[in-house]
Amino acid sequence: MPLSLYNTLTRRKETFEPIVAGQVKMYCCGVTVYDYCHLGHARSYIVWDTVRRYLKWRGYDVRYVQNFTDIDDKILKKAREEKSSMQAVSERYIQTYFEDMNRLNVLEADAYPRATHSLNGIKRLIYELEQKGFAYPSEGDVYYAVERDRTYGKLSGRKLDDLKAGASGRVEMEDGEGQKKRSPFDFALWKAARPEEPAWESPWGRGRPGWHIECSAMVREFLGEAIDLHVGGLDLIFPHHENEIAQSEAVTGQPLAKYWMHNGMVNVDGIKMSKSLGNFTTIRDLLDQEGIDPMVVRLFVLGASYRKPIDFTDESISAAQNGWDTLKEGLLFGVKHAAQLQWADADLQPEGAIASEAVEQFNTLMDDDFNTAGGLAVLFELAKDLRREGNLLVHGQKIETDPDILKRQWHTLVSLARVLGLEAALEDDRPSQGELGLSEAQIEEKIQQRRALKTAKNFVEADRIREELQTQGITLIDKVGGETLWHRS
Numbered sequence: 001m002p003l004s005l006y007n008t009l010t011r012r013k014e015t016f017e018p019i020v021a022g023q024v025k026m027y028c029c030g031v032t033v034y035d036y037c038h039l040g041h042a043r044s045y046i047v048w049d050t051v052r053r054y055l056k057w058r059g060y061d062v063r064y065v066q067n068f069t070d071i072d073d074k075i076l077k078k079a080r081e082e083k084s085s086m087q088a089v090s091e092r093y094i095q096t097y098f099e100d101m102n103r104l105n106v107l108e109a110d111a112y113p114r115a116t117h118s119l120n121g122i123k124r125l126i127y128e129l130e131q132k133g134f135a136y137p138s139e140g141d142v143y144y145a146v147e148r149d150r151t152y153g154k155l156s157g158r159k160l161d162d163l164k165a166g167a168s169g170r171v172e173m174e175d176g177e178g179q180k181k182r183s184p185f186d187f188a189l190w191k192a193a194r195p196e197e198p199a200w201e202s203p204w205g206r207g208r209p210g211w212h213i214e215c216s217a218m219v220r221e222f223l224g225e226a227i228d229l230h231v232g233g234l235d236l237i238f239p240h241h242e243n244e245i246a247q248s249e250a251v252t253g254q255p256l257a258k259y260w261m262h263n264g265m266v267n268v269d270g271i272k273m274s275k276s277l278g279n280f281t282t283i284r285d286l287l288d289q290e291g292i293d294p295m296v297v298r299l300f301v302l303g304a305s306y307r308k309p310i311d312f313t314d315e316s317i318s319a320a321q322n323g324w325d326t327l328k329e330g331l332l333f334g335v336k337h338a339a340q341l342q343w344a345d346a347d348l349q350p351e352g353a354i355a356s357e358a359v360e361q362f363n364t365l366m367d368d369d370f371n372t373a374g375g376l377a378v379l380f381e382l383a384k385d386l387r388r389e390g391n392l393l394v395h396g397q398k399i400e401t402d403p404d405i406l407k408r409q410w411h412t413l414v415s416l417a418r419v420l421g422l423e424a425a426l427e428d429d430r431p432s433q434g435e436l437g438l439s440e441a442q443i444e445e446k447i448q449q450r451r452a453l454k455t456a457k458n459f460v461e462a463d464r465i466r467e468e469l470q471t472q473g474i475t476l477i478d479k480v481g482g483e484t485l486w487h488r489s
Helices: 038-057 073-082 086-103 119-131 160-167 170-174 211-225 234-252 285-287 294-302 314-331 333-341 357-367 372-394 403-419 442-455 460-471
Strands: 005-007 012-015 023-029 063-066 135-138 139-145 187-192 207-209 229-232 257-263 264-268 310-313 472-477 483-489
Touching: 005 139, 005 257, 005 333, 012 460, 023 038, 038 063, 038 086, 038 229, 038 257, 038 285, 038 294, 038 403, 073 086, 073 234, 086 285, 119 139, 119 187, 119 211, 119 234, 170 310, 187 211, 187 234, 207 211, 207 442, 211 229, 211 234, 229 234, 234 310, 234 333, 285 294, 294 310, 294 314, 294 372, 310 314, 314 333, 314 372, 314 403, 333 372, 333 403, 357 372, 357 403, 372 403, 442 460, 442 472, 460 472
Parallel strands: 023 063, 023 229, 229 257, 264 310
Antiparallel strands: 005 012, 135 139, 139 187, 187 207, 472 483
């Protein structure tokens, strides 16, 4: 079964066939760096990181580019509030972006272009639009002439006539630039310099670029005039992505992207997440103040179709936590039980999933528009089997599955989980030395004391030692013949 995806442009699922066989050029609209990333950003970048990982898993050579918008009114507003500069604000929040995404195990892009580093390409594109009659200057600004574009609205499905009817003149009245425009629907490609704001020289005077033109220029500079996959949040379809298409295709005469993909929004207890409503959650607050494991966030995001809205609730996070506990136990199975299974050190370094029914099932599900919920179901089945065998090993019982089969199952689980960006380290499960309490020697000494008490038929005191150890997270397992095994809870 070939890989298929839902193309926003055509409003249907299509077989994925990149422009150049085996190669994928992928562009993701990045953050405007004026504040900490929030849960909506987490969803978007986890989704596109997973799409990229899966494409690479399926053998594609992926070049993934994600921009930073570092020129924007919101950044300038933050700079004024902090008595700082646009550059200082941008640099700080670019750094926090990387910190947050690293915790969520989002791989870095191949390139991170910035608007301030792409000004030559931006000005070149505006000039070409002007030469082709799609742009015009007005009092230091430059605007895109929307009515010159007969295909405008093809991504969002909005028709210009409908937009005009719906506006009823309000756009020009509400827009301070209205008097400069030929049409209230025209949008800025270049903005004239304002007092005490950063500005750059251009053929139209000092100023700075509009938001939409930045991405068109950066796609062109870093990936070329036509790419395979353009992705972003659902809220970017109109006007941002619509305007990108208009700008780029008016100059190049070819499709900007063959496929457009958009992720759904995040609700909080059924209500759209918004700063104004007070239900706004940053990634670092979620991970630090609320103490939620980053992998739980990732699992929560991947548990639903990327195109549908997801609802962030206590119940949904609790379910994701339970799911991660199961997966983590499976992922750590080999590390914890290698000695008991007599595995060699090389067995703890999975080089890739073993060709198996589980891998085929995973690929079939993921090939259907990146069905991560289906892919997770395959992982859970593997993890549950490994957890069952692990419990037998912990309690000193005979396992039901051949160790070589367990090895293949574990390698498969670890490899497929990496495709979804889900990884567990043994340190996650291991308390610090201060939390460990009794050392192994002290535990063995307590077990010897208890054995002596039982021999002397002082069962009350022997039970007291068992309970004492239990309160410190030590479980004792009495075996036939007098042997006592133990493990930390």
